[in-house]
Amino acid sequence: MRLPQHKTKIVATIGPATNSKKMIEKLMKAGMSVARLNFSHGTFEEHAKVIEIIREVSWKLDRRVAILADLPGLKIRVGEIKGGYVELKRGDKVVLTTKDVEGDETTIPVEYKDFPKLVSRGDTIYLSDGYIVLRVENVREDEVEAVVVSGGKLFSRKGINIPKAHLPVEAVTPRDMEIIEFAVDHGVDAIGLSFVGSVYDILKVKGFLEKRGASDIFVVAKIERPDAVRNFDEILNAADGIMIARGDLGVEMPIEKLPILQKKLIRKANQEGKPVITATQMLVSMTTEKVPTRAEVTDVANAILDGTDAVMLSEETAVGKFPIEAVEMMAKIAKVTEEYRESFGLSRIREWLETDTHKGTIKEAITRSVIDALCTVDIKYILTPTRTGRTARLISRFKPRQWILAFSTSERVCNNLMFSYGVYSFCLEEGFDERDIVRLIKGLGLVESDDMVLMTEGRPIEKTVGTNSIKIFQIA
Numbered sequence: 001m002r003l004p005q006h007k008t009k010i011v012a013t014i015g016p017a018t019n020s021k022k023m024i025e026k027l028m029k030a031g032m033s034v035a036r037l038n039f040s041h042g043t044f045e046e047h048a049k050v051i052e053i054i055r056e057v058s059w060k061l062d063r064r065v066a067i068l069a070d071l072p073g074l075k076i077r078v079g080e081i082k083g084g085y086v087e088l089k090r091g092d093k094v095v096l097t098t099k100d101v102e103g104d105e106t107t108i109p110v111e112y113k114d115f116p117k118l119v120s121r122g123d124t125i126y127l128s129d130g131y132i133v134l135r136v137e138n139v140r141e142d143e144v145e146a147v148v149v150s151g152g153k154l155f156s157r158k159g160i161n162i163p164k165a166h167l168p169v170e171a172v173t174p175r176d177m178e179i180i181e182f183a184v185d186h187g188v189d190a191i192g193l194s195f196v197g198s199v200y201d202i203l204k205v206k207g208f209l210e211k212r213g214a215s216d217i218f219v220v221a222k223i224e225r226p227d228a229v230r231n232f233d234e235i236l237n238a239a240d241g242i243m244i245a246r247g248d249l250g251v252e253m254p255i256e257k258l259p260i261l262q263k264k265l266i267r268k269a270n271q272e273g274k275p276v277i278t279a280t281q282m283l284v285s286m287t288t289e290k291v292p293t294r295a296e297v298t299d300v301a302n303a304i305l306d307g308t309d310a311v312m313l314s315e316e317t318a319v320g321k322f323p324i325e326a327v328e329m330m331a332k333i334a335k336v337t338e339e340y341r342e343s344f345g346l347s348r349i350r351e352w353l354e355t356d357t358h359k360g361t362i363k364e365a366i367t368r369s370v371i372d373a374l375c376t377v378d379i380k381y382i383l384t385p386t387r388t389g390r391t392a393r394l395i396s397r398f399k400p401r402q403w404i405l406a407f408s409t410s411e412r413v414c415n416n417l418m419f420s421y422g423v424y425s426f427c428l429e430e431g432f433d434e435r436d437i438v439r440l441i442k443g444l445g446l447v448e449s450d451d452m453v454l455m456t457e458g459r460p461i462e463k464t465v466g467t468n469s470i471k472i473f474q475i476a
């Protein structure tokens with residue numbers, strides 16, 4: 001077998017442009033690692049069908065892909081608009097109504113009953129990730145009159161942001177809980193929590209999953225409002241992974257702060273060994289064009305150099321004209337950028353090792369030693385048997401040049417390693433040992449006799465102990 005050409009993981013959103021068997025097969029072949037289902041759109045039936053297709057194609061192609069269910073959360077949305085969109089022009093007067101009507105040039109339905117309570121005269125309202133700007137002129141019980149400050153095409157179901165408004169304390173809505181229920185029943189691997197505000201949002205979902213016997217489902221905290229940035233350390237600690245959701249974040253905060261914030265959040269996530277996804281508008285021009293802009297290509301490369309584990313595509317693959325080309329483009333950028341990473345990675349690691357000492361676990365010490373060994377000996381692969389995936393993630397955070405081959409008895413653990421940079425996972429039968437691993441990778445043609453490998457282990461192997469040793473050996 002051949003391992004992928006790139007170690008950065010690619011999250012692709014499935015939508016009308018890609019929800020067929022044929023397209024999902026092409027996305028997987030192009031390099032999709034995680035399929036994102038956005039529950040802000042589509043019906044349960046449609047999502048159930050997509051999940052079935054993904055599992056079937058994945059089995060057929062023998063390619064692993066994790067499924068991420070992204071929840072709507074607190075996001076307020078525009079309702080349906082006649083003909084799919086309206087053109088709003090500067091100076092136009094519009095009425096935002098909470099009544100369930102079809103929208104047009106003068107009336108725009110808003111899918112949130114308490115919407116008028118959130119705004120007052122003079123407030124700014126952003127539509128469609130901030131592309132369209134309105135100013136509030138009048139507030140009534142069930143409608144808001146506004147004037148268009150900056151116009152554009154407004155499509156059905158686009159998001160509404162009011163950065164000033166105080167959102168309800170609980171970010172996880174009753175609708176989100178229904179979707180989580182659905183996700184558990186349909187064997188989804190990970191859940192993306194939108195508009196997380198504090199650690200309690202994570203704990204609520206974690207508590208629910210535990211009760212349902214599904215605590216191995218990954219909880220990905222989407223960082224997309226200032227509260228989440230303020231409470232980031234606690235959120236990171238409780239979540240299994242994070243997403244830098246730049247779409248909403250770029251409206252909820254001054255957009256010019258995004259680049260540095262992205263670097264800081266990625267760095268912290270790396271240090272904790274939690275996978276991080278950089279999301280939104282990465283190749284957005286490819287929604288309509290075959291070739292991305294230079295700025296977009298550079299954005300993807302820079303996110304990889306920042307240390308992101310995964311890069312994400314939204315409308316590019318959900319509704320775009322060139323979804324396969326977009327995934328292929330990301331794969332190409334990743335391959336070329338990763339080659340440069342080696343020297344960059346080392347200085348970064350040294351810096352951490354000097355600053356972050358004396359409070360770690362044995363597992364952490366072992367994973368640091370792995371990096372030391374990789375710098376010293378010519379090692380072909382890192383082999384990590386792992387029960388929870390933690391050891392593999394703690395090595396992955398250093399972004400080594402070598403692939404991390406992870407071995408676990410849990411399909412869910414293997415799938416969720418699809419969020420981590422440079423990890424390729426294999427699901428094995430309970431009770432496997434070092435000989436089984438070597439036989440497998442030899443059989444697959446990944447190694448030959450005399451190749452040097454490094455293996456992390458929990459010794460003694462027959463006891464359930466955490467990873468506490470490393471072994472470097474030549475394949476017999």
Ligand SMILES: Nc1ncnc2c1ncn2[C@@H]1O[C@H](COP(=O)(O)OP(=O)(O)OP(=O)(O)O)[C@@H](O)[C@H]1O
Pocket residue numbers: 013014015016038040041042070072075155157158159247248314315318319
């Ligand atoms: N399943 C889908 N059906 C129809 N349109 C979709 C679907 N998924 C995405 N889209 C379209 O692509 C756009 C971007 O995709 P994305 O998944 O980022 O949605 P979003 O509504 O901006 O996201 P979020 O809810 O995460 O803030 C959407 O605004 C929507 O117009």
Ligand SMILES: CC(=O)C(=O)O
Pocket residue numbers: 194222224244245246247248249279280
């Ligand atoms: C992905 C997402 O939700 C955002 O960028 O806002």
Ligand SMILES: [K+]
Pocket residue numbers: 038039040070071072073194
């Ligand atoms: K969503």
Ligand SMILES: [Mg+2]
Pocket residue numbers: 194224245247248
């Ligand atoms: Mg968002």
